[in-house]
Every structure is written in C-alpha cells, then in structure tokens.
Amino acid sequence: MSQNKFIDLACDGVKGLNPYQPGKPISELEREYGVTDIIKLASNENPLGPSKKAMQAMQEAMQEIQLYPDGNGFELKKAIAEKFGFDLNQITLGNGSNDILELIARVFLTPADESLFSQYSFAVYPLATQAVGASMNIVSALPEDNEMPLGHDLAAMQAAISDKTKVIFVANPNNPTGTWLKAADLEAFIAAVPQNIIVVVDEAYFEYVQEAGYPDCSKLIVKYPNLIVTRTFSKAHGLAGVRVGFSISHPDIADLLNRVRQPFNVNTMAQAAAVASLADDEHIAASVASNSAGLKQIMEFCDAKGVGYIPSVGNFICIKVGSNNEKLGAAEIDEQLLRNGIIVRPVANYKMPEYLRVTVGTKAENDRLLKALEKIMNL
Ligand SMILES: Cc1ncc(COP(=O)(O)O)c(C=O)c1O
Known part of the structure; x- marks a missing residue:
C-alpha cells in the first residue's frame, strides 16, 4: 500500500x-x-412498477443496445415538450433528476458561492454543493407543531439570501418530510428572489400530489427565467432502475446545463421507457x-x-x-x-x-x- x-x-x-x-x-x-420474502419500502419507488408499455418499449430498445443512445434524446424531449407544452430547447435530460441537480451545481456554483436550502430537505442538495467546493446556507425549517411540520420556512429562506447565494433548492413536495408549498406562497417567494439567483423547484413527486392549491411551477418559467423545474421518471412512473429525469428551464439555462452534461447520460432503454410511460396516463x-x-x-x-x-x-x-x-x-x-x-x-x-x-x-x-x-x- x-x-x-x-x-x-x-x-x-x-x-x-x-x-x-x-x-x-x-x-x-x-x-x-x-x-x-422481503418488502422494500425505503426508496420511494412505485410499488406497482412501471407501465407495461414502458416494459415493452425497453424490450424493443434492447434490440439495438450495441449502439450508443441518442445523445440529444430527441424523441424523449419531443414527448416531454408536447406533453407539458414547452419547446425542445427548454428541456435537459438527466440520468435521474439527481444528475440534473449536479449539473446545476457544476454550472452555477463556485467555491465563492453558496447554495441555500431548508433543513430536512433532500440529501443531494448538500452533496452536489459540497462536491463543487461551494458553501451551504441551511435555513431552519418550520417547527414540528406547524401545519407543515419540519417543512420549508419560505419567509426564513427569503431572509437568509445573502450576496453569496447563487442557487436555491426548493423541494415541492419535500423529501423526507412529505410537506408541500402552496401556489401563492411559492410564487411570492420566487418573485422575491433576485433574478441573478437560480431557483430550482424539485418536483420529483409532482404526479402524486392531489392537494388543491399545489402548483405546477413549470408554468412559472415564462415569468421567472431564473427558475428551473426538475422532474423524474423514478417515482410515479416506476422507472427508478433505468435512471431518467429532466428539467424544464429557460433555453439559455438548458444550453449551459448541456455543456457539462455527459454526452450519453441517458441510456437507450431509459429513453424508450420514458417516452412510452409518458403516453400511459x-x-x-x-x-x-x-x-x-x-x-x-x-x-x-x-x-x-x-x-x-x-x-x-x-x-x-x-x-x-x-x-x-x-x-x-x-x-x-x-x-x-x-x-x-x-x-x-x-x-x-x-x-x-x-x-x-x-x-x-x-x-x-x-x-x-x-x-x-x-x-x-x-x-
Ligand atoms: C426530492 C427528490 N429529488 C430528487 C430525487 C432524485 O431522484 P432521481 O435521481 O431518481 O430522479 C429524489 C429521490 O429520492 C427526491 O426525493
């Protein structure tokens, strides 16, 4: 040694x-x-598994597995763009949405900057921040007796923004607490953030939320170009094992994320499965x-x-x-x-x-x- x-x-x-x-x-x-006879209830996967159509699409995609994937993910971006009403150049594909969170850190955070996020929020925010040598501004969460116990305290997060803040991560709903932010409150927060700070709204559990007043923040991108919304196929789509997620953002932000993205970060089967799953409401x-x-x-x-x-x-x-x-x-x-x-x-x-x-x-x-x-x- x-x-x-x-x-x-x-x-x-x-x-x-x-x-x-x-x-x-x-x-x-x-x-x-x-x-x-083990059951795993540990990683927020879909107990029903993926769509049968996604399974079928993966089997078909396997026939061409000797070839590299489409590095631009054209079919998948097209399917996402059509489903949610965006342009292709607003979409960035990731090896899970975790990949996108890391791309964001690599593009925007330097050792002179800080990311800001709530206590008890997703573990990857500190990891992605620390990996690029940036510092963390972790804001105290709401108390346990609040309507949203241990959830994000948006007023405190706003007050904590400093000259060093470059990226703010907001999970809606949040993991691990499962708490959520209402449309009016979250939009007021985003509106109050200076435009030179990137706001990431992580909507990994978007499809599951049934609450009236839960916002689809992708609709706000047109108004707040510093906003990035991340989503995943790992949760409600039941495709955690193939690793595919995406972000929607201003095209200039998508262009920057694309510069540091691995050329073939989303594999062939994942792309095919995601396209098929999007069509299986x-x-x-x-x-x-x-x-x-x-x-x-x-x-x-x-x-x-x-x-x-x-x-x-x-x-x-x-x-x-x-x-x-x-x-x-x-x-x-x-x-x-x-x-x-x-x-x-x-x-x-x-x-x-x-x-x-x-x-x-x-x-x-x-x-x-x-x-x-x-x-x-x-x-
Ligand atoms: C809030 C949140 N964001 C992002 C992710 C990342 O998921 P994936 O990389 O599988 O898309 C998770 C996974 O647990 C999560 O809970």
Missing part, C-alpha cells in the same frame, strides 16, 4: 463529503440477515390512486394507535416511532423490521432520529408493515 494520504489530494469540497446513503437493497438484507392514474389509498391506510392506522406522523402528499410518510415507545427508539424498531423482512428508511442522517420514513406500498405491503409495527411497538 502506498504511504500517500489520498485524502490530502482530494478537492476541498470532497474531503468533507459524506456519501449518499441509499435504501438497503433487498439482496443485501437477504445476505446479511438470511431472511427471504392510465398507469399514472392507477399509481396515484393506489398511493392515495395507501397514505390514508397508514395515516388512519397511526391516528387509531396514537402514533405521530408528518402528513405527507408524496408516496412516503415519516412515522414518529421513536417517541411513542419507551423501550425502543427508531433505530431498534428499524432493526426489528429488517429482521421481519421489511426495509424502511431511518432518517437519523437527516437529523430526524425519532422518525422512520416509509414508502407507501401496495395494500398487502402496508398491511404487513403496520402489523409488524403493531407487534414491535406493542401498540
């Missing part, structure tokens, strides 16, 4: 990075605990209906058992298991769920140590989770 301390060679931002902690894969739980409607029923099932259980939770509009919910049980904290409850073959997501890394974030599953999966919680927590 070399005597080099390679960490000394790394860029300053990278030295302090803690890698993203993904949900535990099913195969890992099988290996580590020797359990089978029925699958999205079924996925949304299943999610709404599942959210209701979980919230009703918590209400009946006196277990706290953060009301969510996404396809996941944070359950406050830690404070309900004198003997067991969230980490122990998580451990027991794992032994029962149920993978959920501890959120201690988000500094929410009393909560477990649970992805809404099928009725049968939710039944199994809730039964296990009932037993483990002695409810």
Whole structure:
C-alpha cells in the first residue's frame, strides 16, 4: 500500500463529503440477515412498477443496445415538450433528476458561492454543493407543531439570501418530510428572489400530489427565467432502475446545463421507457390512486394507535416511532423490521432520529408493515 494520504489530494469540497446513503437493497438484507420474502419500502419507488408499455418499449430498445443512445434524446424531449407544452430547447435530460441537480451545481456554483436550502430537505442538495467546493446556507425549517411540520420556512429562506447565494433548492413536495408549498406562497417567494439567483423547484413527486392549491411551477418559467423545474421518471412512473429525469428551464439555462452534461447520460432503454410511460396516463392514474389509498391506510392506522406522523402528499410518510415507545427508539424498531423482512428508511442522517420514513406500498405491503409495527411497538 502506498504511504500517500489520498485524502490530502482530494478537492476541498470532497474531503468533507459524506456519501449518499441509499435504501438497503433487498439482496443485501437477504445476505446479511438470511431472511427471504422481503418488502422494500425505503426508496420511494412505485410499488406497482412501471407501465407495461414502458416494459415493452425497453424490450424493443434492447434490440439495438450495441449502439450508443441518442445523445440529444430527441424523441424523449419531443414527448416531454408536447406533453407539458414547452419547446425542445427548454428541456435537459438527466440520468435521474439527481444528475440534473449536479449539473446545476457544476454550472452555477463556485467555491465563492453558496447554495441555500431548508433543513430536512433532500440529501443531494448538500452533496452536489459540497462536491463543487461551494458553501451551504441551511435555513431552519418550520417547527414540528406547524401545519407543515419540519417543512420549508419560505419567509426564513427569503431572509437568509445573502450576496453569496447563487442557487436555491426548493423541494415541492419535500423529501423526507412529505410537506408541500402552496401556489401563492411559492410564487411570492420566487418573485422575491433576485433574478441573478437560480431557483430550482424539485418536483420529483409532482404526479402524486392531489392537494388543491399545489402548483405546477413549470408554468412559472415564462415569468421567472431564473427558475428551473426538475422532474423524474423514478417515482410515479416506476422507472427508478433505468435512471431518467429532466428539467424544464429557460433555453439559455438548458444550453449551459448541456455543456457539462455527459454526452450519453441517458441510456437507450431509459429513453424508450420514458417516452412510452409518458403516453400511459392510465398507469399514472392507477399509481396515484393506489398511493392515495395507501397514505390514508397508514395515516388512519397511526391516528387509531396514537402514533405521530408528518402528513405527507408524496408516496412516503415519516412515522414518529421513536417517541411513542419507551423501550425502543427508531433505530431498534428499524432493526426489528429488517429482521421481519421489511426495509424502511431511518432518517437519523437527516437529523430526524425519532422518525422512520416509509414508502407507501401496495395494500398487502402496508398491511404487513403496520402489523409488524403493531407487534414491535406493542401498540
Ligand atoms: C426530492 C427528490 N429529488 C430528487 C430525487 C432524485 O431522484 P432521481 O435521481 O431518481 O430522479 C429524489 C429521490 O429520492 C427526491 O426525493
């Protein structure tokens, strides 16, 4: 082994990075605990899977897999442009929307700049910021007794904008809290941000939200050219495994993102699947209906058992298991769920140590989770 301390060679931002902690894969739980018949409710995937049309499109696309993908993603951009009413040159494709968040950081953030975002928001915002050596301005979230517990405090975020602020990340709805921002409030915030600061509204869970007053911020781009809206095929479209997401922005911003994008960042099967999925509204409607029923099932259980939770509009919910049980904290409850073959997501890394974030599953999966919680927590 070399005597080099390679960490000394790394860029300053990278030295302090803690890698993203993904949900535990099913195969890992099988290996580590020797359990089978596992359900994974940890990464906010769609329990119904992808559209059958998307599966079919991937099988067809596989026939040409020796060829590079279309580096411009023409068919997919066209499908997105037509579906949502934009021009092709406003769309940037990403290897998941995570890729787009990183492209934004690389284009706009330098070590002299800061990104601004709320406490308890998506873990990739700090990662993307630190990786380019920029600093972070993390704004205190709303209190736990607010209508949107631990959600974004837009007034505080506005007040926290400084001369160094270059990019603001807003997740709507937010992960992991599942809280959301109303149209009038979010537009007032965007309007108040100086035009030389980029505002990213991350709409990864857009399709799932059923609340009246939830905004489609892509419609605001025409009014606020400093706005970028990101979306993904990983959640309601059920295509997390192939990695495809996109942003809608002013064409000049799309051009800049495109300059640092890997030429073939979205693979052939992902592009084909996404095009087919966009044409399958029925699958999205079924996925949304299943999610709404599942959210209701979980919230009703918590209400009946006196277990706290953060009301969510996404396809996941944070359950406050830690404070309900004198003997067991969230980490122990998580451990027991794992032994029962149920993978959920501890959120201690988000500094929410009393909560477990649970992805809404099928009725049968939710039944199994809730039964296990009932037993483990002695409810
Ligand atoms: C708020 C939010 N944004 C973005 C993403 C990134 O998803 P993907 O890269 O799969 O599009 C996630 C994934 O969990 C998320 O929760």
